[in-house]
Amino acid sequence: MGLDKIYNLGIIGYGAMASNHRKQLEKGNVRARLKGVFDISEERMIAAKKEGYIAYPSKESLLADPDIDIVLVATTNDSHKELAVDALRAGKHVMCEKPVTVTCAELVEIMQTARECGRVFTVDQNRRFNKDFISMWRAIDKGLVGTPYVIESRVEGSRGMPSGWRTAKAQGGGMLYDWGVHLIDQIMYMRDERVVNVFCKTYSINYPEVDDNFRLTMTFESGLTAHIEISTNSFIKHDRFYVLGTEGTMVVNEWDGTGRVVRKLADEDRWSAEIKHVKAGPTKTMAPRDPSTVEEIILEEPSDVVDNLDPVYEQFIAAIEGEELLITPESALRVMKVIEAAFESAKNQVAVATYI
């Protein structure tokens, strides 16, 4: 084992997300290459063969191949646990698609198995490396808005949900598991503090079995509020991120991470004219501010952020080779606990006190 070792990957579940891994690995940026796949769909097995990969006749035969070092589990969410445990017991290091599991208990079983087997287990939380998220985080760390007290994080679309299992409750469908897990993970990764309260509203607008929209309020120990929202039925979007800080406000655009901060240069002599007359009548609080008392800072696209799956593989391989894992199952477990609290909140219309 050395710095030039290439790790052979087997994929169980060769659907849309697995194809994305294949395409990225074919670029050869990381020391992992796809060797073969197993899927219950004959059609997908044929496709894999055409693409030049082994189509293992069974899960067992894939796991029995001693050449396979690492396994990607990319099946429906309800089957991750069983497959991850099988792969770990077969001596493989395992990466699992998100959401890692559909319950905390399942994840804990995987974590125990990984420890027993001395293997590395990680999760494809690739959106920790998204440009928009990193751009927002860096601006906060630079102090551009002072102390943040509200972070709004939204992903919105109008095309509904994918057909198939993602609309089925039994297989772990719905938007909390699908996109929510990314947005929750991002904020928890960024903040080194506990989540003390979870309030969530879920909606089933076009898909009766699952949450196809949700609005989640997470409160951190410091008092910071994170508003996380996914909509699959939104025809006009908000900004990707909106951050209120003590000294200024930030918006960040989706994907490329461009954006802007407006912040105060000086406290305005607020009430020299106590009331300002605006269109709807007199107001003290909401009158426009003197523009000379604020500055605007443009946020550029963070060009050093690659925004693909490479960093996920890099941290996985580094951990196999003895370094500290970045996307730990412990961090995934915290996210799963928030999702469980969110479902409880939505079902019972309560705010759930947590210490996560």
Add this chain to the structure above:
Amino acid sequence: MGLDKIYNLGIIGYGAMASNHRKQLEKGNVRARLKGVFDISEERMIAAKKEGYIAYPSKESLLADPDIDIVLVATTNDSHKELAVDALRAGKHVMCEKPVTVTCAELVEIMQTARECGRVFTVDQNRRFNKDFISMWRAIDKGLVGTPYVIESRVEGSRGMPSGWRTAKAQGGGMLYDWGVHLIDQIMYMRDERVVNVFCKTYSINYPEVDDNFRLTMTFESGLTAHIEISTNSFIKHDRFYVLGTEGTMVVNEWDGTGRVVRKLADEDRWSAEIKHVKAGPTKTMAPRDPSTVEEIILEEPSDVVDNLDPVYEQFIAAIEGEELLITPESALRVMKVIEAAFESAKNQVAVATYI
């Protein structure tokens, strides 16, 4: 008493909001005219005299003037109840500035007094007649977005709070009472259904005693969610209203009520290409929609809406003359109950089950 009767108004508390009433009444649009005022501030009494009005030497002398038909109470929020009760007992019809009181119990006492005295009591919830609100409401009633399931209503500024008593807890300061009462009242006025759940987060960013920012989630019996937010420390605004409906999405601009609706013309053949490749990688749900499957409807400024205090006086005078009151104390009491639940929610970090 006839259609040409002009009602004489006395104002108790001649501050900023009272001046606004004076200016509007001086236009002569409604059958009420200011006769005189009482204020504990000598300076304001001098100003009233200069403006040509009687400066009554005491509250009692104002209330004892048989020429005064109606009294406007426009003092600090904590003193509304006592003054309203006194004015009703003196035989006057009473309009109170918002928030009507700082507790539900105080308002109930006023309501009982008004019934006993056979006088009309109303509240200056003038923002029921704002262009932006009416524009949003009419678009919903026209069915432009289908069934609404989320209504976001925000008023945001960066100039902090007015100096003086509005930052003092004891006098009923803070943004739930100051602006929140308007935004909550609007949505409850529009929706003929119960509020069943209240969740609220309050912030004291620049004013330690009171909520200078808040985020409130009201859930109606139908499942409709209203997100109500006031910020006094926001340097980049959201749209005034943002509405998610089953068939489309609406944004409305502040004050003039212009805006737009984007809604679906047809369900897109969503997954003909299951995955679309966008900047940040492949996604099914959040890929851009085919523009030919939606239409945009522009919302014009509702030019028939006057957006001033006239309708508040008109409904008050109509009720004095026997018609049904529009801004009833009962409706104000429902709003106060939501505000009390909001304070309880924020203090204890719970979602409060209600039936308001």
